[in-house]
Amino acid sequence: MKKKIILFSAILLLTILGACKDDQVTPDERLADYISLWNEQKFGKMYEDYLSTTSKENYSKENMAERYKDLYGDLDIHNIEVDFEKPSEDDEPAYEDMEEASFPIHVKMDSIAGPISFDHEMTLVKETRDDKDNWYVNWDTTYILEELEKGDEVGLDTTEAPRGEIFDRNDNGLAINDTLPMMGIKPSAMEGHEDETKEAVSELLHIDVEYIDQRLNQDWVEPNLFVPLRTINPNDKELFDKLMEIPGVFYQDQVGRYYPLGEAATHLVGYVGEITAEELEEYKDEGYSNQDQIGKRGLELLYEKELRGEPGAEIYIKKSDGENVTVASQKAKKGKDIHLAIDAEIQQTIYEKMNQERGTAAAINPKTGETLALVSSPSFDPNGLTSNYYTELMENEKNPLLNRFTALYAPGSTFKPVTAMVGLSTETITPDKTRDIKGETWQKEGWGNYEIRRVTDPGHPVNLEDAFVYSDNIYFAQTALEIGGENMVSGLQNFGFASEFPYEYGIPQSEISNSGQLDEEILLADTGYGQGELQVSILHLATMYTPIMNEGNLMKPQLLADQEPEIWNEGLVSAENADMINQALRKVVAGTNGTARGADIQQVPIAGKTGTAELKSSQDEEGIENGAFVAYDSENQDFLIAMLLEGVEEEGGSAMTVERVKEIFKELY
Secondary structure, three states: OHHHHHHHHHHHHHHHHHHHHHHOOOHHHHHHHHHHHHHOOOHHHHHHHHEOHHHHHHOOHHHHHHHHHHHHHHOOOEEEEEEEOOOOOOOOOOHHHOOEEEEEEEEEEEEOOEEEEEEEEEEEEEEEEOOEEEEEEEOOHHHOOOOOOOOOEEEEEEEOOOOOOEEOOOOOEEEEEEEEEEEEEOHHHHOOOHHHHHHHHHHHHOOOHHHHHHHHOOOOOOOOOOEEEEEOOOOOHHHHHHHHOOOOEEEEEEEEEEOOOHHHOHHHHOEEEEOOHHHHHHOHHHOOOOOOEEEEEHHHHHOHHHHHOEOEEEEEEEOOOOOEEEEEEEOOEOOOOEEEOOOHHHHHHHHHHHOOOOEEEEEEOOOOOEEEEEEEEOOOOOOOOOHHHHHHHHHOOOOOOOOHHHOOEOOHHHHHHHHHHHHHHOOOOOOOOOEOOOOOEEOOOOOOOOOEEOOOOOOOOEOHHHHHHOOOHHHHHHHHHHHOHHHHHHHHHHOOOOOOOOOOOOOOOOEOOOOOOOOOHHHHHHHHOOOOOOEEOHHHHHHOOHHHHOOOOEEOOEOEOOOOOOEEEOOOOOHHHHHHHHHHHHHHHHOOOOOOHHHOOOOOOEEEEEEEEEEOOOOOOOOEEEEEEEEEEOOOOOOEEEEEEOOOOOOOOHHHHHHHHHHHHHHHO
16 A cells, blocks of 8 residues: 555656646747737837846836837837747757757838848847746847947938829829928018018918917027918919018028919819828828828819828938948838829819809810819919918808819709600600690699799790700600609619719719609609709719710710720610700700800800709799809810809899800800
């Protein structure tokens, strides 16, 4: 019995000793755990649990863990990959007999200045802590960056990346990097005129006197130093000359963002400005700093990622002897240039002819779908935009900050060609089918007091061409009723309603009605001549005319240059009927009874359709009227413009829009 107990004790002892040996951590296992923490940037735990006693004596936690954290943050260190060569089982030494072990490691990471990589050797030493042996890392600063020794400093130089530029179809600049006059003040030069100078500069530059004082009271300002205030449009010679007449005002040339078309293209192109705290938070993972400029609206915002470019950077180590050692460097890369189908001359001409009236216009090449102009009026000059000027714009009753080509409007009678194409494609009407409508009003039985009014009773039955020429609301209302609600909705969906507008710029979906259906007779009838609850964008309205010039095919709208023409939806009307509509719309302008005869000029055979949309809640009240006109070159068919002006009820209705469009054609042709 005693022998058995002794034998059992011996076996137990061997088991315990074997277990202790098996439980002993090897240095390569400790290093693997340490590297795992390194890759996860858990620097505090690396210091607390893995650094050797000697390393902790030489480097505080702040010197190690905090320095890692700060440098990795400042240098935008990411995608860290650290690995080491673990010996094979056959080559693994007897670690229990060793006091230290070394392993080659490889460090790879990305930074603000590009990739950084280096090879190093890491040594672990055996130490006894809490009566237990373990392996600990002998650490120094060369594990942060290979050349970084104790007492050295890490430096970073950055170079701003040139922003990509925006050009029109002919390579004319719409948003470019240019030399701009930075206007400012030399304090000593305005001595004796301080108040007058600040008041005059405040008024001309649209900045507060308080802002000027704030700039002049900065710590670095001295009497003879130039204090910058803001840039101005380099082509505004009148403003420049007025400023230079003020005592104490000077200028310096500065590279900045310039918008050559000024207010004519602001809503399309947009502008850049200083990044806000909210934007900095939104883009926190994309390398922005609080000194950066960022796109604020329009294409500058839409293509911010492409336009921004990549800043240049150099990471270097300033050695204790004054020598600099480059760790990584990357040249600045200009952002991508954006080329548009827009024609700057057409954009400028349309804006000028709109004469600051509230409204919007879109010009396209109806054969290709290319956008030649997108205009919102009135607008504002984005060059040197200030918060004061922005406040003035907000208080302007014409609301120049509103981008009207992204708004939806009732199209009025400009929509009648669309109703006609739906009617023809469903064989509800034919070009020769007449409607014997008598008088200027009509209503269907059961409509109560509601009636539809037309402008003219020609005194004879009306066919489709007559209905266009006289802009006969009753003809198109009856056509819509015969088409039927479901077929009308289906037909309009073929024209792009109830689906996302396929365009790079954010143009909202056009709406058939509030519910998307036309299940009420009066609503359906009103929709037939562009009223009811119908809402369209100006660009969609222009696009809906493209089947007339493309044998019935609806062209996809295109913003960017050099895109292949693309059919959005085909076969919306037969080629024969498309040609018939084209001829009828020419007579709307050229005919003696046409509603757009005011646009008939010698330079070009214009075809088109007028429209007046009444904005009121009942037939009995007087409402605001918007005047629209869609017009195009009926022979070359390479230019079409849709324009809508708001509040024309006292300006001749759509005749005002017709006059503006006529002037545009005369200027361009």
